[in-house]
Amino acid sequence: KAGVTQTPRYLIKTRGQQVTLSCSPISGHRSVSWYQQTPGQGLQFLFEYFSETQRNKGNFPGRFSGRQFSNSRSEMNVSTLELGDSALYLCASSSRSLSGELFFGEGSRLTVL
Amino acid sequence: GIQVEQSPPDLILQEGANSTLRCNFSDSVNNLQWFHQNPWGQLINLFYIPSGTKQNGRLSATTVATERYSLLYISSSQTTDSGVYFCAAVIGGATNKLIFGTGTLLAVQP
Numbered sequence: 001k002a003g004v005t006q007t008p009r010y011l012i013k014t015r016g017q018q019v020t021l022s023c024s025p026i027s028g029h030r031s032v033s034w035y036q037q038t039p040g041q042g043l044q045f046l047f048e049y050f051s052e053t054q055r056n057k058g059n060f061p062g063r064f065s066g067r068q069f070s071n072s073r074s075e076m077n078v079s080t081l082e083l084g085d086s087a088l089y090l091c092a093s094s095s096r097s098l099s100g101e102l103f104f105g106e107g108s109r110l111t112v113l
Numbered sequence: 114g115i116q117v118e119q120s121p122p123d124l125i126l127q128e129g130a131n132s133t134l135r136c137n138f139s140d141s142v143n144n145l146q147w148f149h150q151n152p153w154g155q156l157i158n159l160f161y162i163p164s165g166t167k168q169n170g171r172l173s174a175t176t177v178a179t180e181r182y183s184l185l186y187i188s189s190s191q192t193t194d195s196g197v198y199f200c201a202a203v204i205g206g207a208t209n210k211l212i213f214g215t216g217t218l219l220a221v222q223p
Contacts, residue, residue: 033209033210033211035211035213037154042213042215042216043199043201043213044213045210045211045212048208048209048210050209055207055208056208056210088154090156092211094209097207097209098143098203098206098207098209099143099144099163099203099208099209100144100209101144101158101161102201102211103158104148104155104156104158105155106153106154106155107153107154107155
């Protein structure tokens with residue numbers, strides 16, 4: 001069974017641009033969540049989706065948005081990029097709707113210049 | 114707010130030594146996971162352990178939910194055990210939202 005797949009793995013953008021990251025969960029998993037990892041702030045929760053519905057959102061500005069499709073694949077978008085958005089973005093999926101074991105992808109490493 | 118705290122922040126061991134990493138959480142948990150982050154950034158699942166004790170080879174974990182802590186034991190450490198270890202908890206609500214600790218950076222020297 002394939003794991004969580006994230007694309008692209010690496011990307012470089014400039015300030016002011018926007019970026020879209022993609023996450024394909026483990027087959028059969030309908031719960032998808034996103035996390036941002038930076039050296040200063042550690043691992044922080046961004047969003048959580050279940051069956052195309054956003055259930056939770058972390059404390060991030062409105063420039064950060066996401067969605068989940070009917071096949072459970074998810075995307076997140078960051079508009080008007082800032083230098084501080086440089087981070088490793090991790091996606092996780094779970095087979096359970098709550099309190100399930102989460103499995104993470106390899107991440108998308110974003111550098112904003 | 115809800116907190117997950119890990120100790121120690123850094124740990125240096127000689128190969129073959131044993132270690133215990135601790136995770137304290139501020140409220141009752143519905144999920145508690147331990148991860149090892151590999152050099153490329155991926156979080157590797159070690160244990161899903163909301164309560165009780167589990168073992169997997171040289172690693173074992175115990176969560177005492179009533180006392181709000183979890184322990185990760187590494188026995189006979191190897192250089193490949195080096196890296197950052199995170200605990201993370203789901204606290205309250207109908208959710209899979211994980212709250213992460215700040216991690217323990219482990220260095221195993223040959």
